[in-house]
Amino acid sequence: MIREESAYEVIGDKSNFPEWYDQVLSAAGIIDMRYDMKGMVVWLPYGLSIMKFLIKRWDELFQKNGIEETYFPLFVPIKYCEKNESWWNGFKDEGYKVIAGEGNEIQGAIRPTGEPAMYPMFSMWTRSRNDLPIRIYETVSSYRYETKQTKPLIRAREITHWFEIHTAHATKEEAANELELHVKFYDEIYEKMLALPAFRVNKPIWECFPGAVGAYEYYSYMPDGRVMENGSANNLGQAYAKKFDVKYADENGKEQYCWMICTGNGARFIAAAFSEHGDKKGLILPPYIAPIQVVIVPIIFKGNEAEVYKYAEKVKTKLESQGIRVHLDTRSNMTPGKKYFFWEVKGVPVRLEIGPKDVEKDQVVVSTRFDAKKEFVKLDKLDITGTLSNIHNAMYAKSKKRLEEGIIFANTNKEVVKLLDEKKIAKVYWCGNRDCYDKISKIGEGFEAFGTSVEKKGSGKCLSCNKEAHETLYIAKSY
């Protein structure tokens, strides 16, 4: 195991979030930030195994729903990029290019996003209606020459473990249904895996790709009160099909452009979970993405090692037979107290302590990381599956409550300013007019109107123009 150098340092309070975040990610063995390339980090075994649990989960989810995994090359021919000229002109400066050979000739762009590599192939794959729908995804790294300050897993130059679903359909209706399916994927990942609320907004049409029908964006409400984009689902309409020539011959032999959907997100999922659930002792992992759900720490005194280990092994076997991921910490050069600390930093949901007295009484001490509770439980009454489920539910309820209490209705600009000063998200009525949207975005320095509620429409007066308004718009500082 790679030693995490800083595992024994004291972690600061979450009130200084940026510092806390970096400390926890290092101390828990998630990443090593010392790799000497801006915006790129080494994923350590523990961090990668958490990420991989989540990936396994989305693989199952997508594939169960008939979306198939593919892999497209890292290098994208420049001529593929140029098919979407407006995007490429805007993106060029943020993009990496690759050179090789004696003359250092440009070979292509480094994958900036999936579209320019994928859609030229879609164009080859779709001929008739029988070729549709195409429903594929890939999980890859994308690259962006980020000039702003980078932050591991949140704003990186190497955007690792990023999934992109891309689909092409014969009809607008089918595409719309596909989009709603992707919403279910996000909701399941947020609520069932990350124990986070699925906070989704409608993006105004002018923030979507030109020609698109619309888009959803998910946000995470971070501990510093800012919101972070955390997953988009885009109804591209026929806009990209027209750029990349993705079309099919209909029943009458007439060529039609396909309707396309693209949806993607990545490591920000776990960045949000770490940030939301963690505390001054370190991470608190949601049980369903924890690589180790239960750690057993034997309390050894000289002379009783054998019986305690034997009992601990028995408990481990019992739990594993129930499908629980268990680790028995047998390190002999570490006190139980240090082991507690070690696994607390890593956020293992449940710790079982077993000493000679417990063996005698056929019991274990169950200690839960989330609420720091401890209780003695007889082995035949031990229900870790239930405990993990309770922890998950409590973590979800807590984070949902924080979001719900964090979104507050504002009737005036002054109220908006006050709310954002208090690290809240403001919610206001808005008439639907772009000018008003832009004005509302400029109420304060660094403020951003970031989309409208997906819930049922109310009725009120637009914050900006005071006209009749049916949309509710969110405002916050953003990442």
Place this chain on the structure above:
Amino acid sequence: MIREESAYEVIGDKSNFPEWYDQVLSAAGIIDMRYDMKGMVVWLPYGLSIMKFLIKRWDELFQKNGIEETYFPLFVPIKYCEKNESWWNGFKDEGYKVIAGEGNEIQGAIRPTGEPAMYPMFSMWTRSRNDLPIRIYETVSSYRYETKQTKPLIRAREITHWFEIHTAHATKEEAANELELHVKFYDEIYEKMLALPAFRVNKPIWECFPGAVGAYEYYSYMPDGRVMENGSANNLGQAYAKKFDVKYADENGKEQYCWMICTGNGARFIAAAFSEHGDKKGLILPPYIAPIQVVIVPIIFKGNEAEVYKYAEKVKTKLESQGIRVHLDTRSNMTPGKKYFFWEVKGVPVRLEIGPKDVEKDQVVVSTRFDAKKEFVKLDKLDITGTLSNIHNAMYAKSKKRLEEGIIFANTNKEVVKLLDEKKIAKVYWCGNRDCYDKISKIGEGFEAFGTSVEKKGSGKCLSCNKEAHETLYIAKSY
């Protein structure tokens, strides 16, 4: 599902191997070669799922043995590369570099191999003996500006799905033991997963990294009689530790360099399996990496659809409960004959045909892809687990036999030439002297002495100098 355009084209005979290979990989839906970047291809869902079964297997194998997965960035700082100056000077022209920003500044090298990104981190991680051993791996793509003719999965510019194990140890003995463990990994992958013989040779010391202790290389004996490097395991000694400053303080506080091992391979594994086992009908997949092990094709006539489907579902459920990967092909726009053909090209090991008469008799027709045999089996006698195991064993035995019969002892240069003309591998006595090795390599155009037998030493006369010789050396044409 992405339509494989060429799935209904006739596949040529394997005697024209290069053409056969490209045709089969396209027709079976492994890859799409039309992506417009030399040496890079799109992995289609079926191909990727085979690759991922193998990756899952090596993940289990490595992790069960305590080797932990990590991820290192794609971009490698040039100064990291320069730590291994001799390698970097040689590699520069084959390497890709990445540029960005207004001045197109060079940002780094694109991962050419794991060492230059990993070992500078090793240097930070190893302080005392307690930090050792470090035993990690990553599964990534590597990049090489290949100027020779490329061939999908065999010689690519994007070398996808490549694992690299890198370990650092306090002692030479521990490193040597680690190397032998990696040999077991390879043997298991070859014999248990790919149904291929594990053909391992010792590399002469001058073909190892400068300063290394030694290396093993695995080879695949391809249908065209050439051999293909297919997995190396390198005992680096302290050579890299010295270049990258990977050292620890021993019990006396004295700094010692670590002993290091690196081992890696990737998609060539399945390229070899496809090539060895396939035939003129397409792929024949080894059962343990087949994403679909059994395909059920219902034989439907009007009026009996319901009962046949119901029975087919029952068979599917029964097999799945035994852990078998089953697909029921319910496509209504395709005749059974076309379905047979479709799944034969993809190399599905077992096909079950179920018609109305079979339902009546409570039986299925079991058709095996490997030997094209068909038999009626009563449902309560159906033992697909046994069938898959038999297929695996027969495939392994057949490929092992072809290799064993392909290696033939030669006493003269003339015999060597004759053997290689007949697409065999020649085996000769060799004294251990480098001059003789080089001379033997030059017996014929394109010949290569590619290492010595790992089996027990014999005794004879060196083919080149006629002196006493205890090593047996292999000669073949190579990829």
